[in-house]
Amino acid sequence: MTPDLMDAGAQRLQAHARQEAARGGKTASGGRAADYGRPIAPGTVDVAHGRILYLEDVHVSFDGFKAINGLNLDIAPGELRCVIGPNGAGKTTLMDIITGKTRPDSGTVFFGSTIDLLRHSEPEIAQMGIGRKFQKPTVFEQLSVFENLELALKTDKRVWPSMRFRLDSQQRDWLAQVLHTIHLHAHAARQAALLSHGQKQWLEIGMLLMQAPRLLLLDEPVAGMTDEETARTAELLLGLKGRHSLMVVEHDMHFVREIAGAQGTVTVLADGSVLAQGTLDEVQADERVIEVYLGR
Numbered sequence: 001m002t003p004d005l006m007d008a009g010a011q012r013l014q015a016h017a018r019q020e021a022a023r024g025g026k027t028a029s030g031g032r033a034a035d036y037g038r039p040i041a042p043g044t045v046d047v048a049h050g051r052i053l054y055l056e057d058v059h060v061s062f063d064g065f066k067a068i069n070g071l072n073l074d075i076a077p078g079e080l081r082c083v084i085g086p087n088g089a090g091k092t093t094l095m096d097i098i099t100g101k102t103r104p105d106s107g108t109v110f111f112g113s114t115i116d117l118l119r120h121s122e123p124e125i126a127q128m129g130i131g132r133k134f135q136k137p138t139v140f141e142q143l144s145v146f147e148n149l150e151l152a153l154k155t156d157k158r159v160w161p162s163m164r165f166r167l168d169s170q171q172r173d174w175l176a177q178v179l180h181t182i183h184l185h186a187h188a189a190r191q192a193a194l195l196s197h198g199q200k201q202w203l204e205i206g207m208l209l210m211q212a213p214r215l216l217l218l219d220e221p222v223a224g225m226t227d228e229e230t231a232r233t234a235e236l237l238l239g240l241k242g243r244h245s246l247m248v249v250e251h252d253m254h255f256v257r258e259i260a261g262a263q264g265t266v267t268v269l270a271d272g273s274v275l276a277q278g279t280l281d282e283v284q285a286d287e288r289v290i291e292v293y294l295g296r
């Protein structure tokens with residue numbers, strides 16, 4: 001910025017401050033000037049610009065190896081986005097960046113239009129409404145399905161189970177609803193260790209849902225599932241679409257077809273950036289995608 005422009009800007013700000021002082025702080029926005037940023041209540045995500053997640057020109061290197069290399073991506077509120085691509089493309093690293101586990105070397109990562117995720121820690125990002133499911137289920141095996149979901153509501157897990165936690169009626173209703181969503185209502189009292197691999201995956205999705213996330217990131221959710229479990233997981237995720245925004249990384253193309261449908265957007269990552277994006281039919285017909293991922 002040139003010194004002239006800086007002077008002009010400083011003068012505008014001073015003039016603005018004088019006007020504010022003259023009004024005695026009584027403005028239409030309750031004393032908050034609209035051009036100093038839209039006031040957002042804590043815990044809310046501003047999606048007025050039509051994006052829940054926005055990444056621009058993100059770079060990450062591990063010992064000189066460019067795992068993410070100029071990545072641009074955005075997701076609309078309520079969208080279910082599938083991300084595919086070869087091993088090592090950077091799909092898991094992308095989730096690590098969004099959740100604050102890995103810090104990019106450069107680039108922009110926003111949650112809604114006001115929350116700069118690069119300024120927040122991993123626990124803060126989870127608290128703000130980004131839930132993540134890793135490939136391996138991490139449920140508490142010795143606890144029941146119900147207890148796992150109950151535990152997921154607690155913010156401070158260190159004191160559990162020394163201090164009993166009582167659900168209020170609203171939380172009970174929510175828990176019952178989640179049990180239905182994840183197809184485990186008939187197994188609420190069952191010990192998690194006795195569930196099938198697929199059921200454990202659903203329970204973990206349920207644990208994320210207990211915290212009512214705005215955005216859910218799922219890394220290979222159907223790996224190791226039976227065909228029937230895979231089909232039910234597709235149903236489950238389609239039921240979440242609209243109410244939550246989802247980013248799903250998968251290698252199983254039948255499953256991707258189920259959840260993306262004919263219209264959903266599929267992003268193909270390769271070598272740390274977006275190689276192609278479009279409907280599944282479009283990306284499957286793309287020569288470059290066939291070359292690096294789908295094979296001939």
Ligand SMILES: Nc1ncnc2c1ncn2[C@@H]1O[C@H](COP(=O)(O)OP(=O)(O)OP(=O)(O)O)[C@@H](O)[C@H]1O
Nearest residue numbers: 062063066067085086087088089090091092093094
């Ligand atoms: N913490 C790390 N340290 C060093 N290299 C890493 C680290 N994390 C990821 N990488 C490398 O970055 C590249 C991208 O890895 P990433 O796990 O994101 O790929 P992916 O697309 O999830 O692959 P897959 O489909 O096999 O899960 C890989 O070459 C990986 O070895």
Ligand SMILES: [Mg+2]
Nearest residue numbers: 091092093219
């Ligand atoms: Mg991965």
